[in-house]
Amino acid sequence: MISGIGSEQRTHREERGAVAGPAARRRRDTLAAYLFLSPTILLFLVFIAGPLVGALVLSLYDWDLFGTPKYVGLDNFSKIPDDPKARAAITNTFVFTFWSVVLHIGLGLMLALAVQRGMPAMLRYFLRTAYFFPLLVSWAAVSLIWAYILDPNFGFITYYLSKMGLDAPAFLIDPAWAMPAVIAVDLWRTIGFTFIILLAGLQGIPEHLYEAASVDGAGALRRCWNITIPMLSPTLFFASVITFIGAFQIFEPMFIMTRGGPGNATRSIVMHVYETGFRRFDMGYASALALIVFVVIKVVTLLQIGLSRYWVFHE
Amino acid sequence: MNSTTPDTAMAETPPPYRPSRLRRLRDGNWALNLLLIALALLMFVPFYWMIVNSLLPREKAFALPPEWFPREITLNNYREVFNLIPFGRLIFNSLKLTTIITVGSVTISTLAAYAFARLSFPGRDLLFIIMLSALMVPQQVTVIPTFILIKNLGLLDTHESIYLPGLINVFGTFLLRQFFLTIPRDLEDAAKLDGAGHLRILANVIVPLAAPAISALAIFTALAAWNEFFWANVFLTSPDKMTLPVGLVMISGRFGSGSPVVILAALSMIVIPLLILFSIAQRRITEGVAMTGLRG
Numbered sequence: 001m002i003s004g005i006g007s008e009q010r011t012h013r014e015e016r017g018a019v020a021g022p023a024a025r026r027r028r029d030t031l032a033a034y035l036f037l038s039p040t041i042l043l044f045l046v047f048i049a050g051p052l053v054g055a056l057v058l059s060l061y062d063w064d065l066f067g068t069p070k071y072v073g074l075d076n077f078s079k080i081p082d083d084p085k086a087r088a089a090i091t092n093t094f095v096f097t098f099w100s101v102v103l104h105i106g107l108g109l110m111l112a113l114a115v116q117r118g119m120p121a122m123l124r125y126f127l128r129t130a131y132f133f134p135l136l137v138s139w140a141a142v143s144l145i146w147a148y149i150l151d152p153n154f155g156f157i158t159y160y161l162s163k164m165g166l167d168a169p170a171f172l173i174d175p176a177w178a179m180p181a182v183i184a185v186d187l188w189r190t191i192g193f194t195f196i197i198l199l200a201g202l203q204g205i206p207e208h209l210y211e212a213a214s215v216d217g218a219g220a221l222r223r224c225w226n227i228t229i230p231m232l233s234p235t236l237f238f239a240s241v242i243t244f245i246g247a248f249q250i251f252e253p254m255f256i257m258t259r260g261g262p263g264n265a266t267r268s269i270v271m272h273v274y275e276t277g278f279r280r281f282d283m284g285y286a287s288a289l290a291l292i293v294f295v296v297i298k299v300v301t302l303l304q305i306g307l308s309r310y311w312v313f314h315e
Numbered sequence: 316m317n318s319t320t321p322d323t324a325m326a327e328t329p330p331p332y333r334p335s336r337l338r339r340l341r342d343g344n345w346a347l348n349l350l351l352i353a354l355a356l357l358m359f360v361p362f363y364w365m366i367v368n369s370l371l372p373r374e375k376a377f378a379l380p381p382e383w384f385p386r387e388i389t390l391n392n393y394r395e396v397f398n399l400i401p402f403g404r405l406i407f408n409s410l411k412l413t414t415i416i417t418v419g420s421v422t423i424s425t426l427a428a429y430a431f432a433r434l435s436f437p438g439r440d441l442l443f444i445i446m447l448s449a450l451m452v453p454q455q456v457t458v459i460p461t462f463i464l465i466k467n468l469g470l471l472d473t474h475e476s477i478y479l480p481g482l483i484n485v486f487g488t489f490l491l492r493q494f495f496l497t498i499p500r501d502l503e504d505a506a507k508l509d510g511a512g513h514l515r516i517l518a519n520v521i522v523p524l525a526a527p528a529i530s531a532l533a534i535f536t537a538l539a540a541w542n543e544f545f546w547a548n549v550f551l552t553s554p555d556k557m558t559l560p561v562g563l564v565m566i567s568g569r570f571g572s573g574s575p576v577v578i579l580a581a582l583s584m585i586v587i588p589l590l591i592l593f594s595i596a597q598r599r600i601t602e603g604v605a606m607t608g609l610r611g
Contacts (some may be wrong), residue, residue, distance in 0.1 A: 148365075
């Protein structure tokens, strides 16, 4: 389409530009580059870099969004340990993240290994669809559905458990069970992600490595340990980084299913940021809490990258 | 014989290389296949329960034990969705924002990725490093200052407050840049000799060759925008502006225990088309995940 009208003319102009030498070419490339980048740079400054600096500054102030901001130095950070809600939120977020990473990687790997075996193509298609599908449904919808399913009065899980003679807890209301329930719902929704990328990683391992190992008499366990794990380690590394970053920012299932309760049993850091900032309008303190999320994510990710030298295998 | 697990069977004695046995162990373990099928069906149970209950008359829904295979069904709850909830409005808002964000951010990312991958200009590496370092800035950090900015611009409770920040996708930009770098340059050299400018090279050479990566990015941008909750929940307050996820959560709270069946009917109307779409396009979407590492 673009090449249609006036392409003759343009050809001439461009040729002259090319003849004009490398300096003119470089100038033209620079102009083109900054034109192409201008929306990105503008949006980056306004919606990422600016707000990041803004959050750093805000975290040093006490401000309720309406009055005059008051400089308080690092008070917003030093009061975090004295805030029982923040303490609960930090502990909960680490607990949630730990189980999220362990279960998503562990079960995702088991599922991927199981589906990777030879099986009819139709069956594999069905299994991939089933395990992955919940990930496409919004957290809002998933949380609402599960809030009904886990309801102590009309939820069927509690009903069947008590039919089986088990003392069924009221999952979302019982302080001991609310967090495990949220962890389980999150696992159900997002297991498809680690499953799919680990499956793709497994499919990328050349078959001849296994055949060679079999000829050498290596058993299934030895093959798994000496071939599968090293060859899969870059994918495992990537999956654990992404799962960690996602889990540490968990918000919706708590916000929708439990409102952080009972008590503070399922309050996550991001939920605490949300309530501090947009319910109590304590903008400075909310910024300080949000920066904690950022710093933890950054530090743990860098740590994971640093440690990857010792276990991630690169060809 | 097939019931022995591969582990124990293979670990006993180092077996001589016998392909037939190896293949039998890998293909034939139907016990494990049945377990996988059972697990897959369990994954669907919440959706199935939702759909079945949404089709039951109100007095029969949520019965215990649940009526898994109902004899009489009704579409009344679906009709009520449109009476009780501004459902059409929510769908329209979500579609509108998803379209703007997907088309806008993919276009903007493509342009930037081309500049980073193909053009040499002063400040490129510095700019690249600055953006790379911002890759992990979570939205909870930016949401508070952005809220203040949006408030001062008088844009609170507008769709602009959702799609303007949604137009930049740093991760998408890097993804496309990496992909563009893998495209051989000779193809463009030919176009350059024909006198094509950068916009034409991008549109006629790079974009068609990078179509798998760009469409994967578009699919996941659309999914993320369609499902987005955190940001819209902060910025949108009036029901006629809300997106589907925020509106449904708000309504389910307001009506409380009054009509969960209607909420289930509304949820079914979102989930069923998604399920049909995904059953058809599963391979494309999951390959997109594997290729890009995007989670939607």
